[in-house]
Amino acid sequence: MELQLPKGTRDFAQGEKLLRDRIVATLKETFELYGFAPLETPVFERYEVLSSKYAGGTEILKETFRFKDQGNRDLGLRYDLTVPLARFIGMNPTTKMPFKRYQIGEVFRDGPVATARYRQFKQCDVDVVGASSLAAEAEIIALANYAFKKLGLNAVVKFNSRKLLNDILDYYSVPKEKQDAVILSIDKLEKFGETVVKNELKEQWIEESKILKIMDMVSLKGTNEEKIAQLSKILKDSPGMKEVEHVLGIVSDAEFDVSLARGLSYYTGIVIECYLKDSSVKSSVCGGGRYDNMIGNFLGSKSYPAVGISFGLDRLYDAMLEKEQAQQKTNTKVFIIPINTVKQSIELAQKLRDKGINTDVDLMDRSISKNLDYANSLGIPYVVIIGKKELEENKFKLKDMKSGNEEMLDAEELVKKVL
Amino acid sequence: MELQLPKGTRDFAQGEKLLRDRIVATLKETFELYGFAPLETPVFERYEVLSSKYAGGTEILKETFRFKDQGNRDLGLRYDLTVPLARFIGMNPTTKMPFKRYQIGEVFRDGPVATARYRQFKQCDVDVVGASSLAAEAEIIALANYAFKKLGLNAVVKFNSRKLLNDILDYYSVPKEKQDAVILSIDKLEKFGETVVKNELKEQWIEESKILKIMDMVSLKGTNEEKIAQLSKILKDSPGMKEVEHVLGIVSDAEFDVSLARGLSYYTGIVIECYLKDSSVKSSVCGGGRYDNMIGNFLGSKSYPAVGISFGLDRLYDAMLEKEQAQQKTNTKVFIIPINTVKQSIELAQKLRDKGINTDVDLMDRSISKNLDYANSLGIPYVVIIGKKELEENKFKLKDMKSGNEEMLDAEELVKKVL
Numbered sequence: 162m163e164l165q166l167p168k169g170t171r172d173f174a175q176g177e178k179l180l181r182d183r184i185v186a187t188l189k190e191t192f193e194l195y196g197f198a199p200l201e202t203p204v205f206e207r208y209e210v211l212s213s214k215y216a217g218g219t220e221i222l223k224e225t226f227r228f229k230d231q232g233n234r235d236l237g238l239r240y241d242l243t244v245p246l247a248r249f250i251g252m253n254p255t256t257k258m259p260f261k262r263y264q265i266g267e268v269f270r271d272g273p274v275a276t277a278r279y280r281q282f283k284q285c286d287v288d289v290v291g292a293s294s295l296a297a298e299a300e301i302i303a304l305a306n307y308a309f310k311k312l313g314l315n316a317v318v319k320f321n322s323r324k325l326l327n328d329i330l331d332y333y334s335v336p337k338e339k340q341d342a343v344i345l346s347i348d349k350l351e352k353f354g355e356t357v358v359k360n361e362l363k364e365q366w367i368e369e370s371k372i373l374k375i376m377d378m379v380s381l382k383g384t385n386e387e388k389i390a391q392l393s394k395i396l397k398d399s400p401g402m403k404e405v406e407h408v409l410g411i412v413s414d415a416e417f418d419v420s421l422a423r424g425l426s427y428y429t430g431i432v433i434e435c436y437l438k439d440s441s442v443k444s445s446v447c448g449g450g451r452y453d454n455m456i457g458n459f460l461g462s463k464s465y466p467a468v469g470i471s472f473g474l475d476r477l478y479d480a481m482l483e484k485e486q487a488q489q490k491t492n493t494k495v496f497i498i499p500i501n502t503v504k505q506s507i508e509l510a511q512k513l514r515d516k517g518i519n520t521d522v523d524l525m526d527r528s529i530s531k532n533l534d535y536a537n538s539l540g541i542p543y544v545v546i547i548g549k550k551e552l553e554e555n556k557f558k559l560k561d562m563k564s565g566n567e568e569m570l571d572a573e574e575l576v577k578k579v580l
Numbered sequence: 581m582e583l584q585l586p587k588g589t590r591d592f593a594q595g596e597k598l599l600r601d602r603i604v605a606t607l608k609e610t611f612e613l614y615g616f617a618p619l620e621t622p623v624f625e626r627y628e629v630l631s632s633k634y635a636g637g638t639e640i641l642k643e644t645f646r647f648k649d650q651g652n653r654d655l656g657l658r659y660d661l662t663v664p665l666a667r668f669i670g671m672n673p674t675t676k677m678p679f680k681r682y683q684i685g686e687v688f689r690d691g692p693v694a695t696a697r698y699r700q701f702k703q704c705d706v707d708v709v710g711a712s713s714l715a716a717e718a719e720i721i722a723l724a725n726y727a728f729k730k731l732g733l734n735a736v737v738k739f740n741s742r743k744l745l746n747d748i749l750d751y752y753s754v755p756k757e758k759q760d761a762v763i764l765s766i767d768k769l770e771k772f773g774e775t776v777v778k779n780e781l782k783e784q785w786i787e788e789s790k791i792l793k794i795m796d797m798v799s800l801k802g803t804n805e806e807k808i809a810q811l812s813k814i815l816k817d818s819p820g821m822k823e824v825e826h827v828l829g830i831v832s833d834a835e836f837d838v839s840l841a842r843g844l845s846y847y848t849g850i851v852i853e854c855y856l857k858d859s860s861v862k863s864s865v866c867g868g869g870r871y872d873n874m875i876g877n878f879l880g881s882k883s884y885p886a887v888g889i890s891f892g893l894d895r896l897y898d899a900m901l902e903k904e905q906a907q908q909k910t911n912t913k914v915f916i917i918p919i920n921t922v923k924q925s926i927e928l929a930q931k932l933r934d935k936g937i938n939t940d941v942d943l944m945d946r947s948i949s950k951n952l953d954y955a956n957s958l959g960i961p962y963v964v965i966i967g968k969k970e971l972e973e974n975k976f977k978l979k980d981m982k983s984g985n986e987e988m989l990d991a992e993e994l995v996k997k998v999l
Contacts, residue, residue: 162629164629164670164879165671166671167622167625167626167653171622172621172622173619173620174619174681175617175618178618178620179618193911193912193938194936195938196939198594198598198909198911198912199597200591200597202591203585203589203590203591203700204686205586205700206586207584207585210583226624226647227647228645228647230586230587230645230699231690234586234587236586236645248583249591251583252583252585256593257958258944271649272650280649281622294922300943303926307933410923411923411926461581491617493615493617503713503715504830507715507719507722507830507831514613517613519613519614521615522615522715524678524708524711524715525678538676
């Protein structure tokens, strides 16, 4: 048997996993600071749920891992956390609104594998369901800024209103039926540049003169205020402009980007996307927006206004990993080397653990030097050596692995020193 | 579309999920206190890995969810965390030994659904790979006791030596080739009682007189010391007895149970199983033991002695849920009600969050009384009301939801009060 991982998946051990856990803990803490409560749903769903007309769409369905249970029930690995959220609300109609939930979990896409594209990846989603107020968007933007600050990542939160793009196209008399395709092209501006977008618009039979004007609008540079001033010259009473100004009236720490669209059918209002500065991770690390119709359509019920964003843990991890200078390999703080004193060593370990000090004991009966090498290779800061002599004196030899200093201490002094 | 969960799966929302997270956090903290480092592997594995002769076995393979990726690769959802551990070691041959890893993750079994039997459940595994010393078993037993204490669960950690069972059967001249089947029957003593076990032994053509003596041995009652004294009368230089005495020489907080066997082929030495007292969860909530051959056999390489246990999160959760008096529904501490003061309310929320206080703000423009009902239904302890009057005075009305007391405080006083 040749040992391999499934294509597009990864293992994370020791330091890498500690880093991932640290990111998850920071996001979890942030989500709860902003009043969100956690939800856990199964890793797989009934295929009927995943393939609903109003769920993830046909493209995503092609990338869904599908299988059957013993009862021949059609199942699939979840491809996002939004469909399970909608399913949960449908199955729990008495859920109190607004339902502010976060969910951190694995999702799966059987698609092409590339840099920063995996077949299993972890999404960290926050959504407010049931609130149509733009204050919800403002809160989500504040939350994203806070999360990046806590992670120590230099990021920019960009946002736009999907309605504003329609307003601009209306102004230039682009027919309604063409607007979705045009917006899809405009969305490519950041990634593929002006020429690509212009060519696509030409192919869509938009007049050359209009293309130039539209491009001017969506490529606006400057401060948020400058962009708003420019747009206000032509757009009066624009619903999109009002949304943008409303949000900026509550939070200021976001960059208004007129070209941002985030795909098509799903979003109905404000869209949000976050990018890292000074990182080789160029793709968006977090994105979302308002989707007022999806849950209601999916459930075939009354409307559920909703807004949310999703942090991509694997991209955040890749970015944090590249920044880390010396990677912490273990959370263990003390390593005890028994010299024929296993029982007493484990007793001391228990004392340290009772004080909340992560402690490990040699289980290999190795020599002192081999044990020191082992502790050193994991970066454990303190080593305690316990031989017969130490037991007789009721003292333990504590070695500070950084300085190399050694001290003879009793248990109480040792705990104090390490704490 | 009828909304349903996949058979044998569950959602966990709000209070339930908070409880699950609390259990996971406690176990994680305990594992790190005892010097274990985390590992994360994909939710699915190559089917070839899962179906290896030395992996989980044919019975478990019948319950494995199996599917293919677009490249027609044969995959399956993992049914445990031990096979991924063995695969990881095989793929990372320079892993430092002992490899003390923990892994907390979902596993899947497409089997019959019953009370406390789910098709997706969470396992929390700790294993020491590479150490043959019985100190490893002692450490694992100490860890289990610590975890239950931290969880506030009244549990008993039972253990035995698989070798001891062989020693007893050797003493009564039960042929080697029959011993595995006899041990499998003895293992049923706790669950099905003496009559069932005796009948099974009769069916295996064990002589009636021997059956009575064997039953006497494995049903021994009393303290650990009393059991050891009884067994020592007949078993001299028994390898199994030596193991049991060695472990009890290091840790005392475990119940020596001669009938404990935990299945057959897998375990090679000490076996461990933990049960809850005063709980309706009667099945084992944690179990494991030493399996010195499995990883080496699986990898077709040198031997990797190993010992570990697995906590069943779903059973721990069921037990904790039943104990909880009033379930905490949210971690939110302060709920702010703006009266046409959304911007200022979000500003105050940010101040509280910057101090680490979980804070939520009304996003529904609801009346004060509706908002108070909402905060009350979630058990949020503090509510702040901000109207125009409060803004003018630069003070906020803080309501203690338990006592009903109201106070006018400035931002700084408010933070102090809530902290």
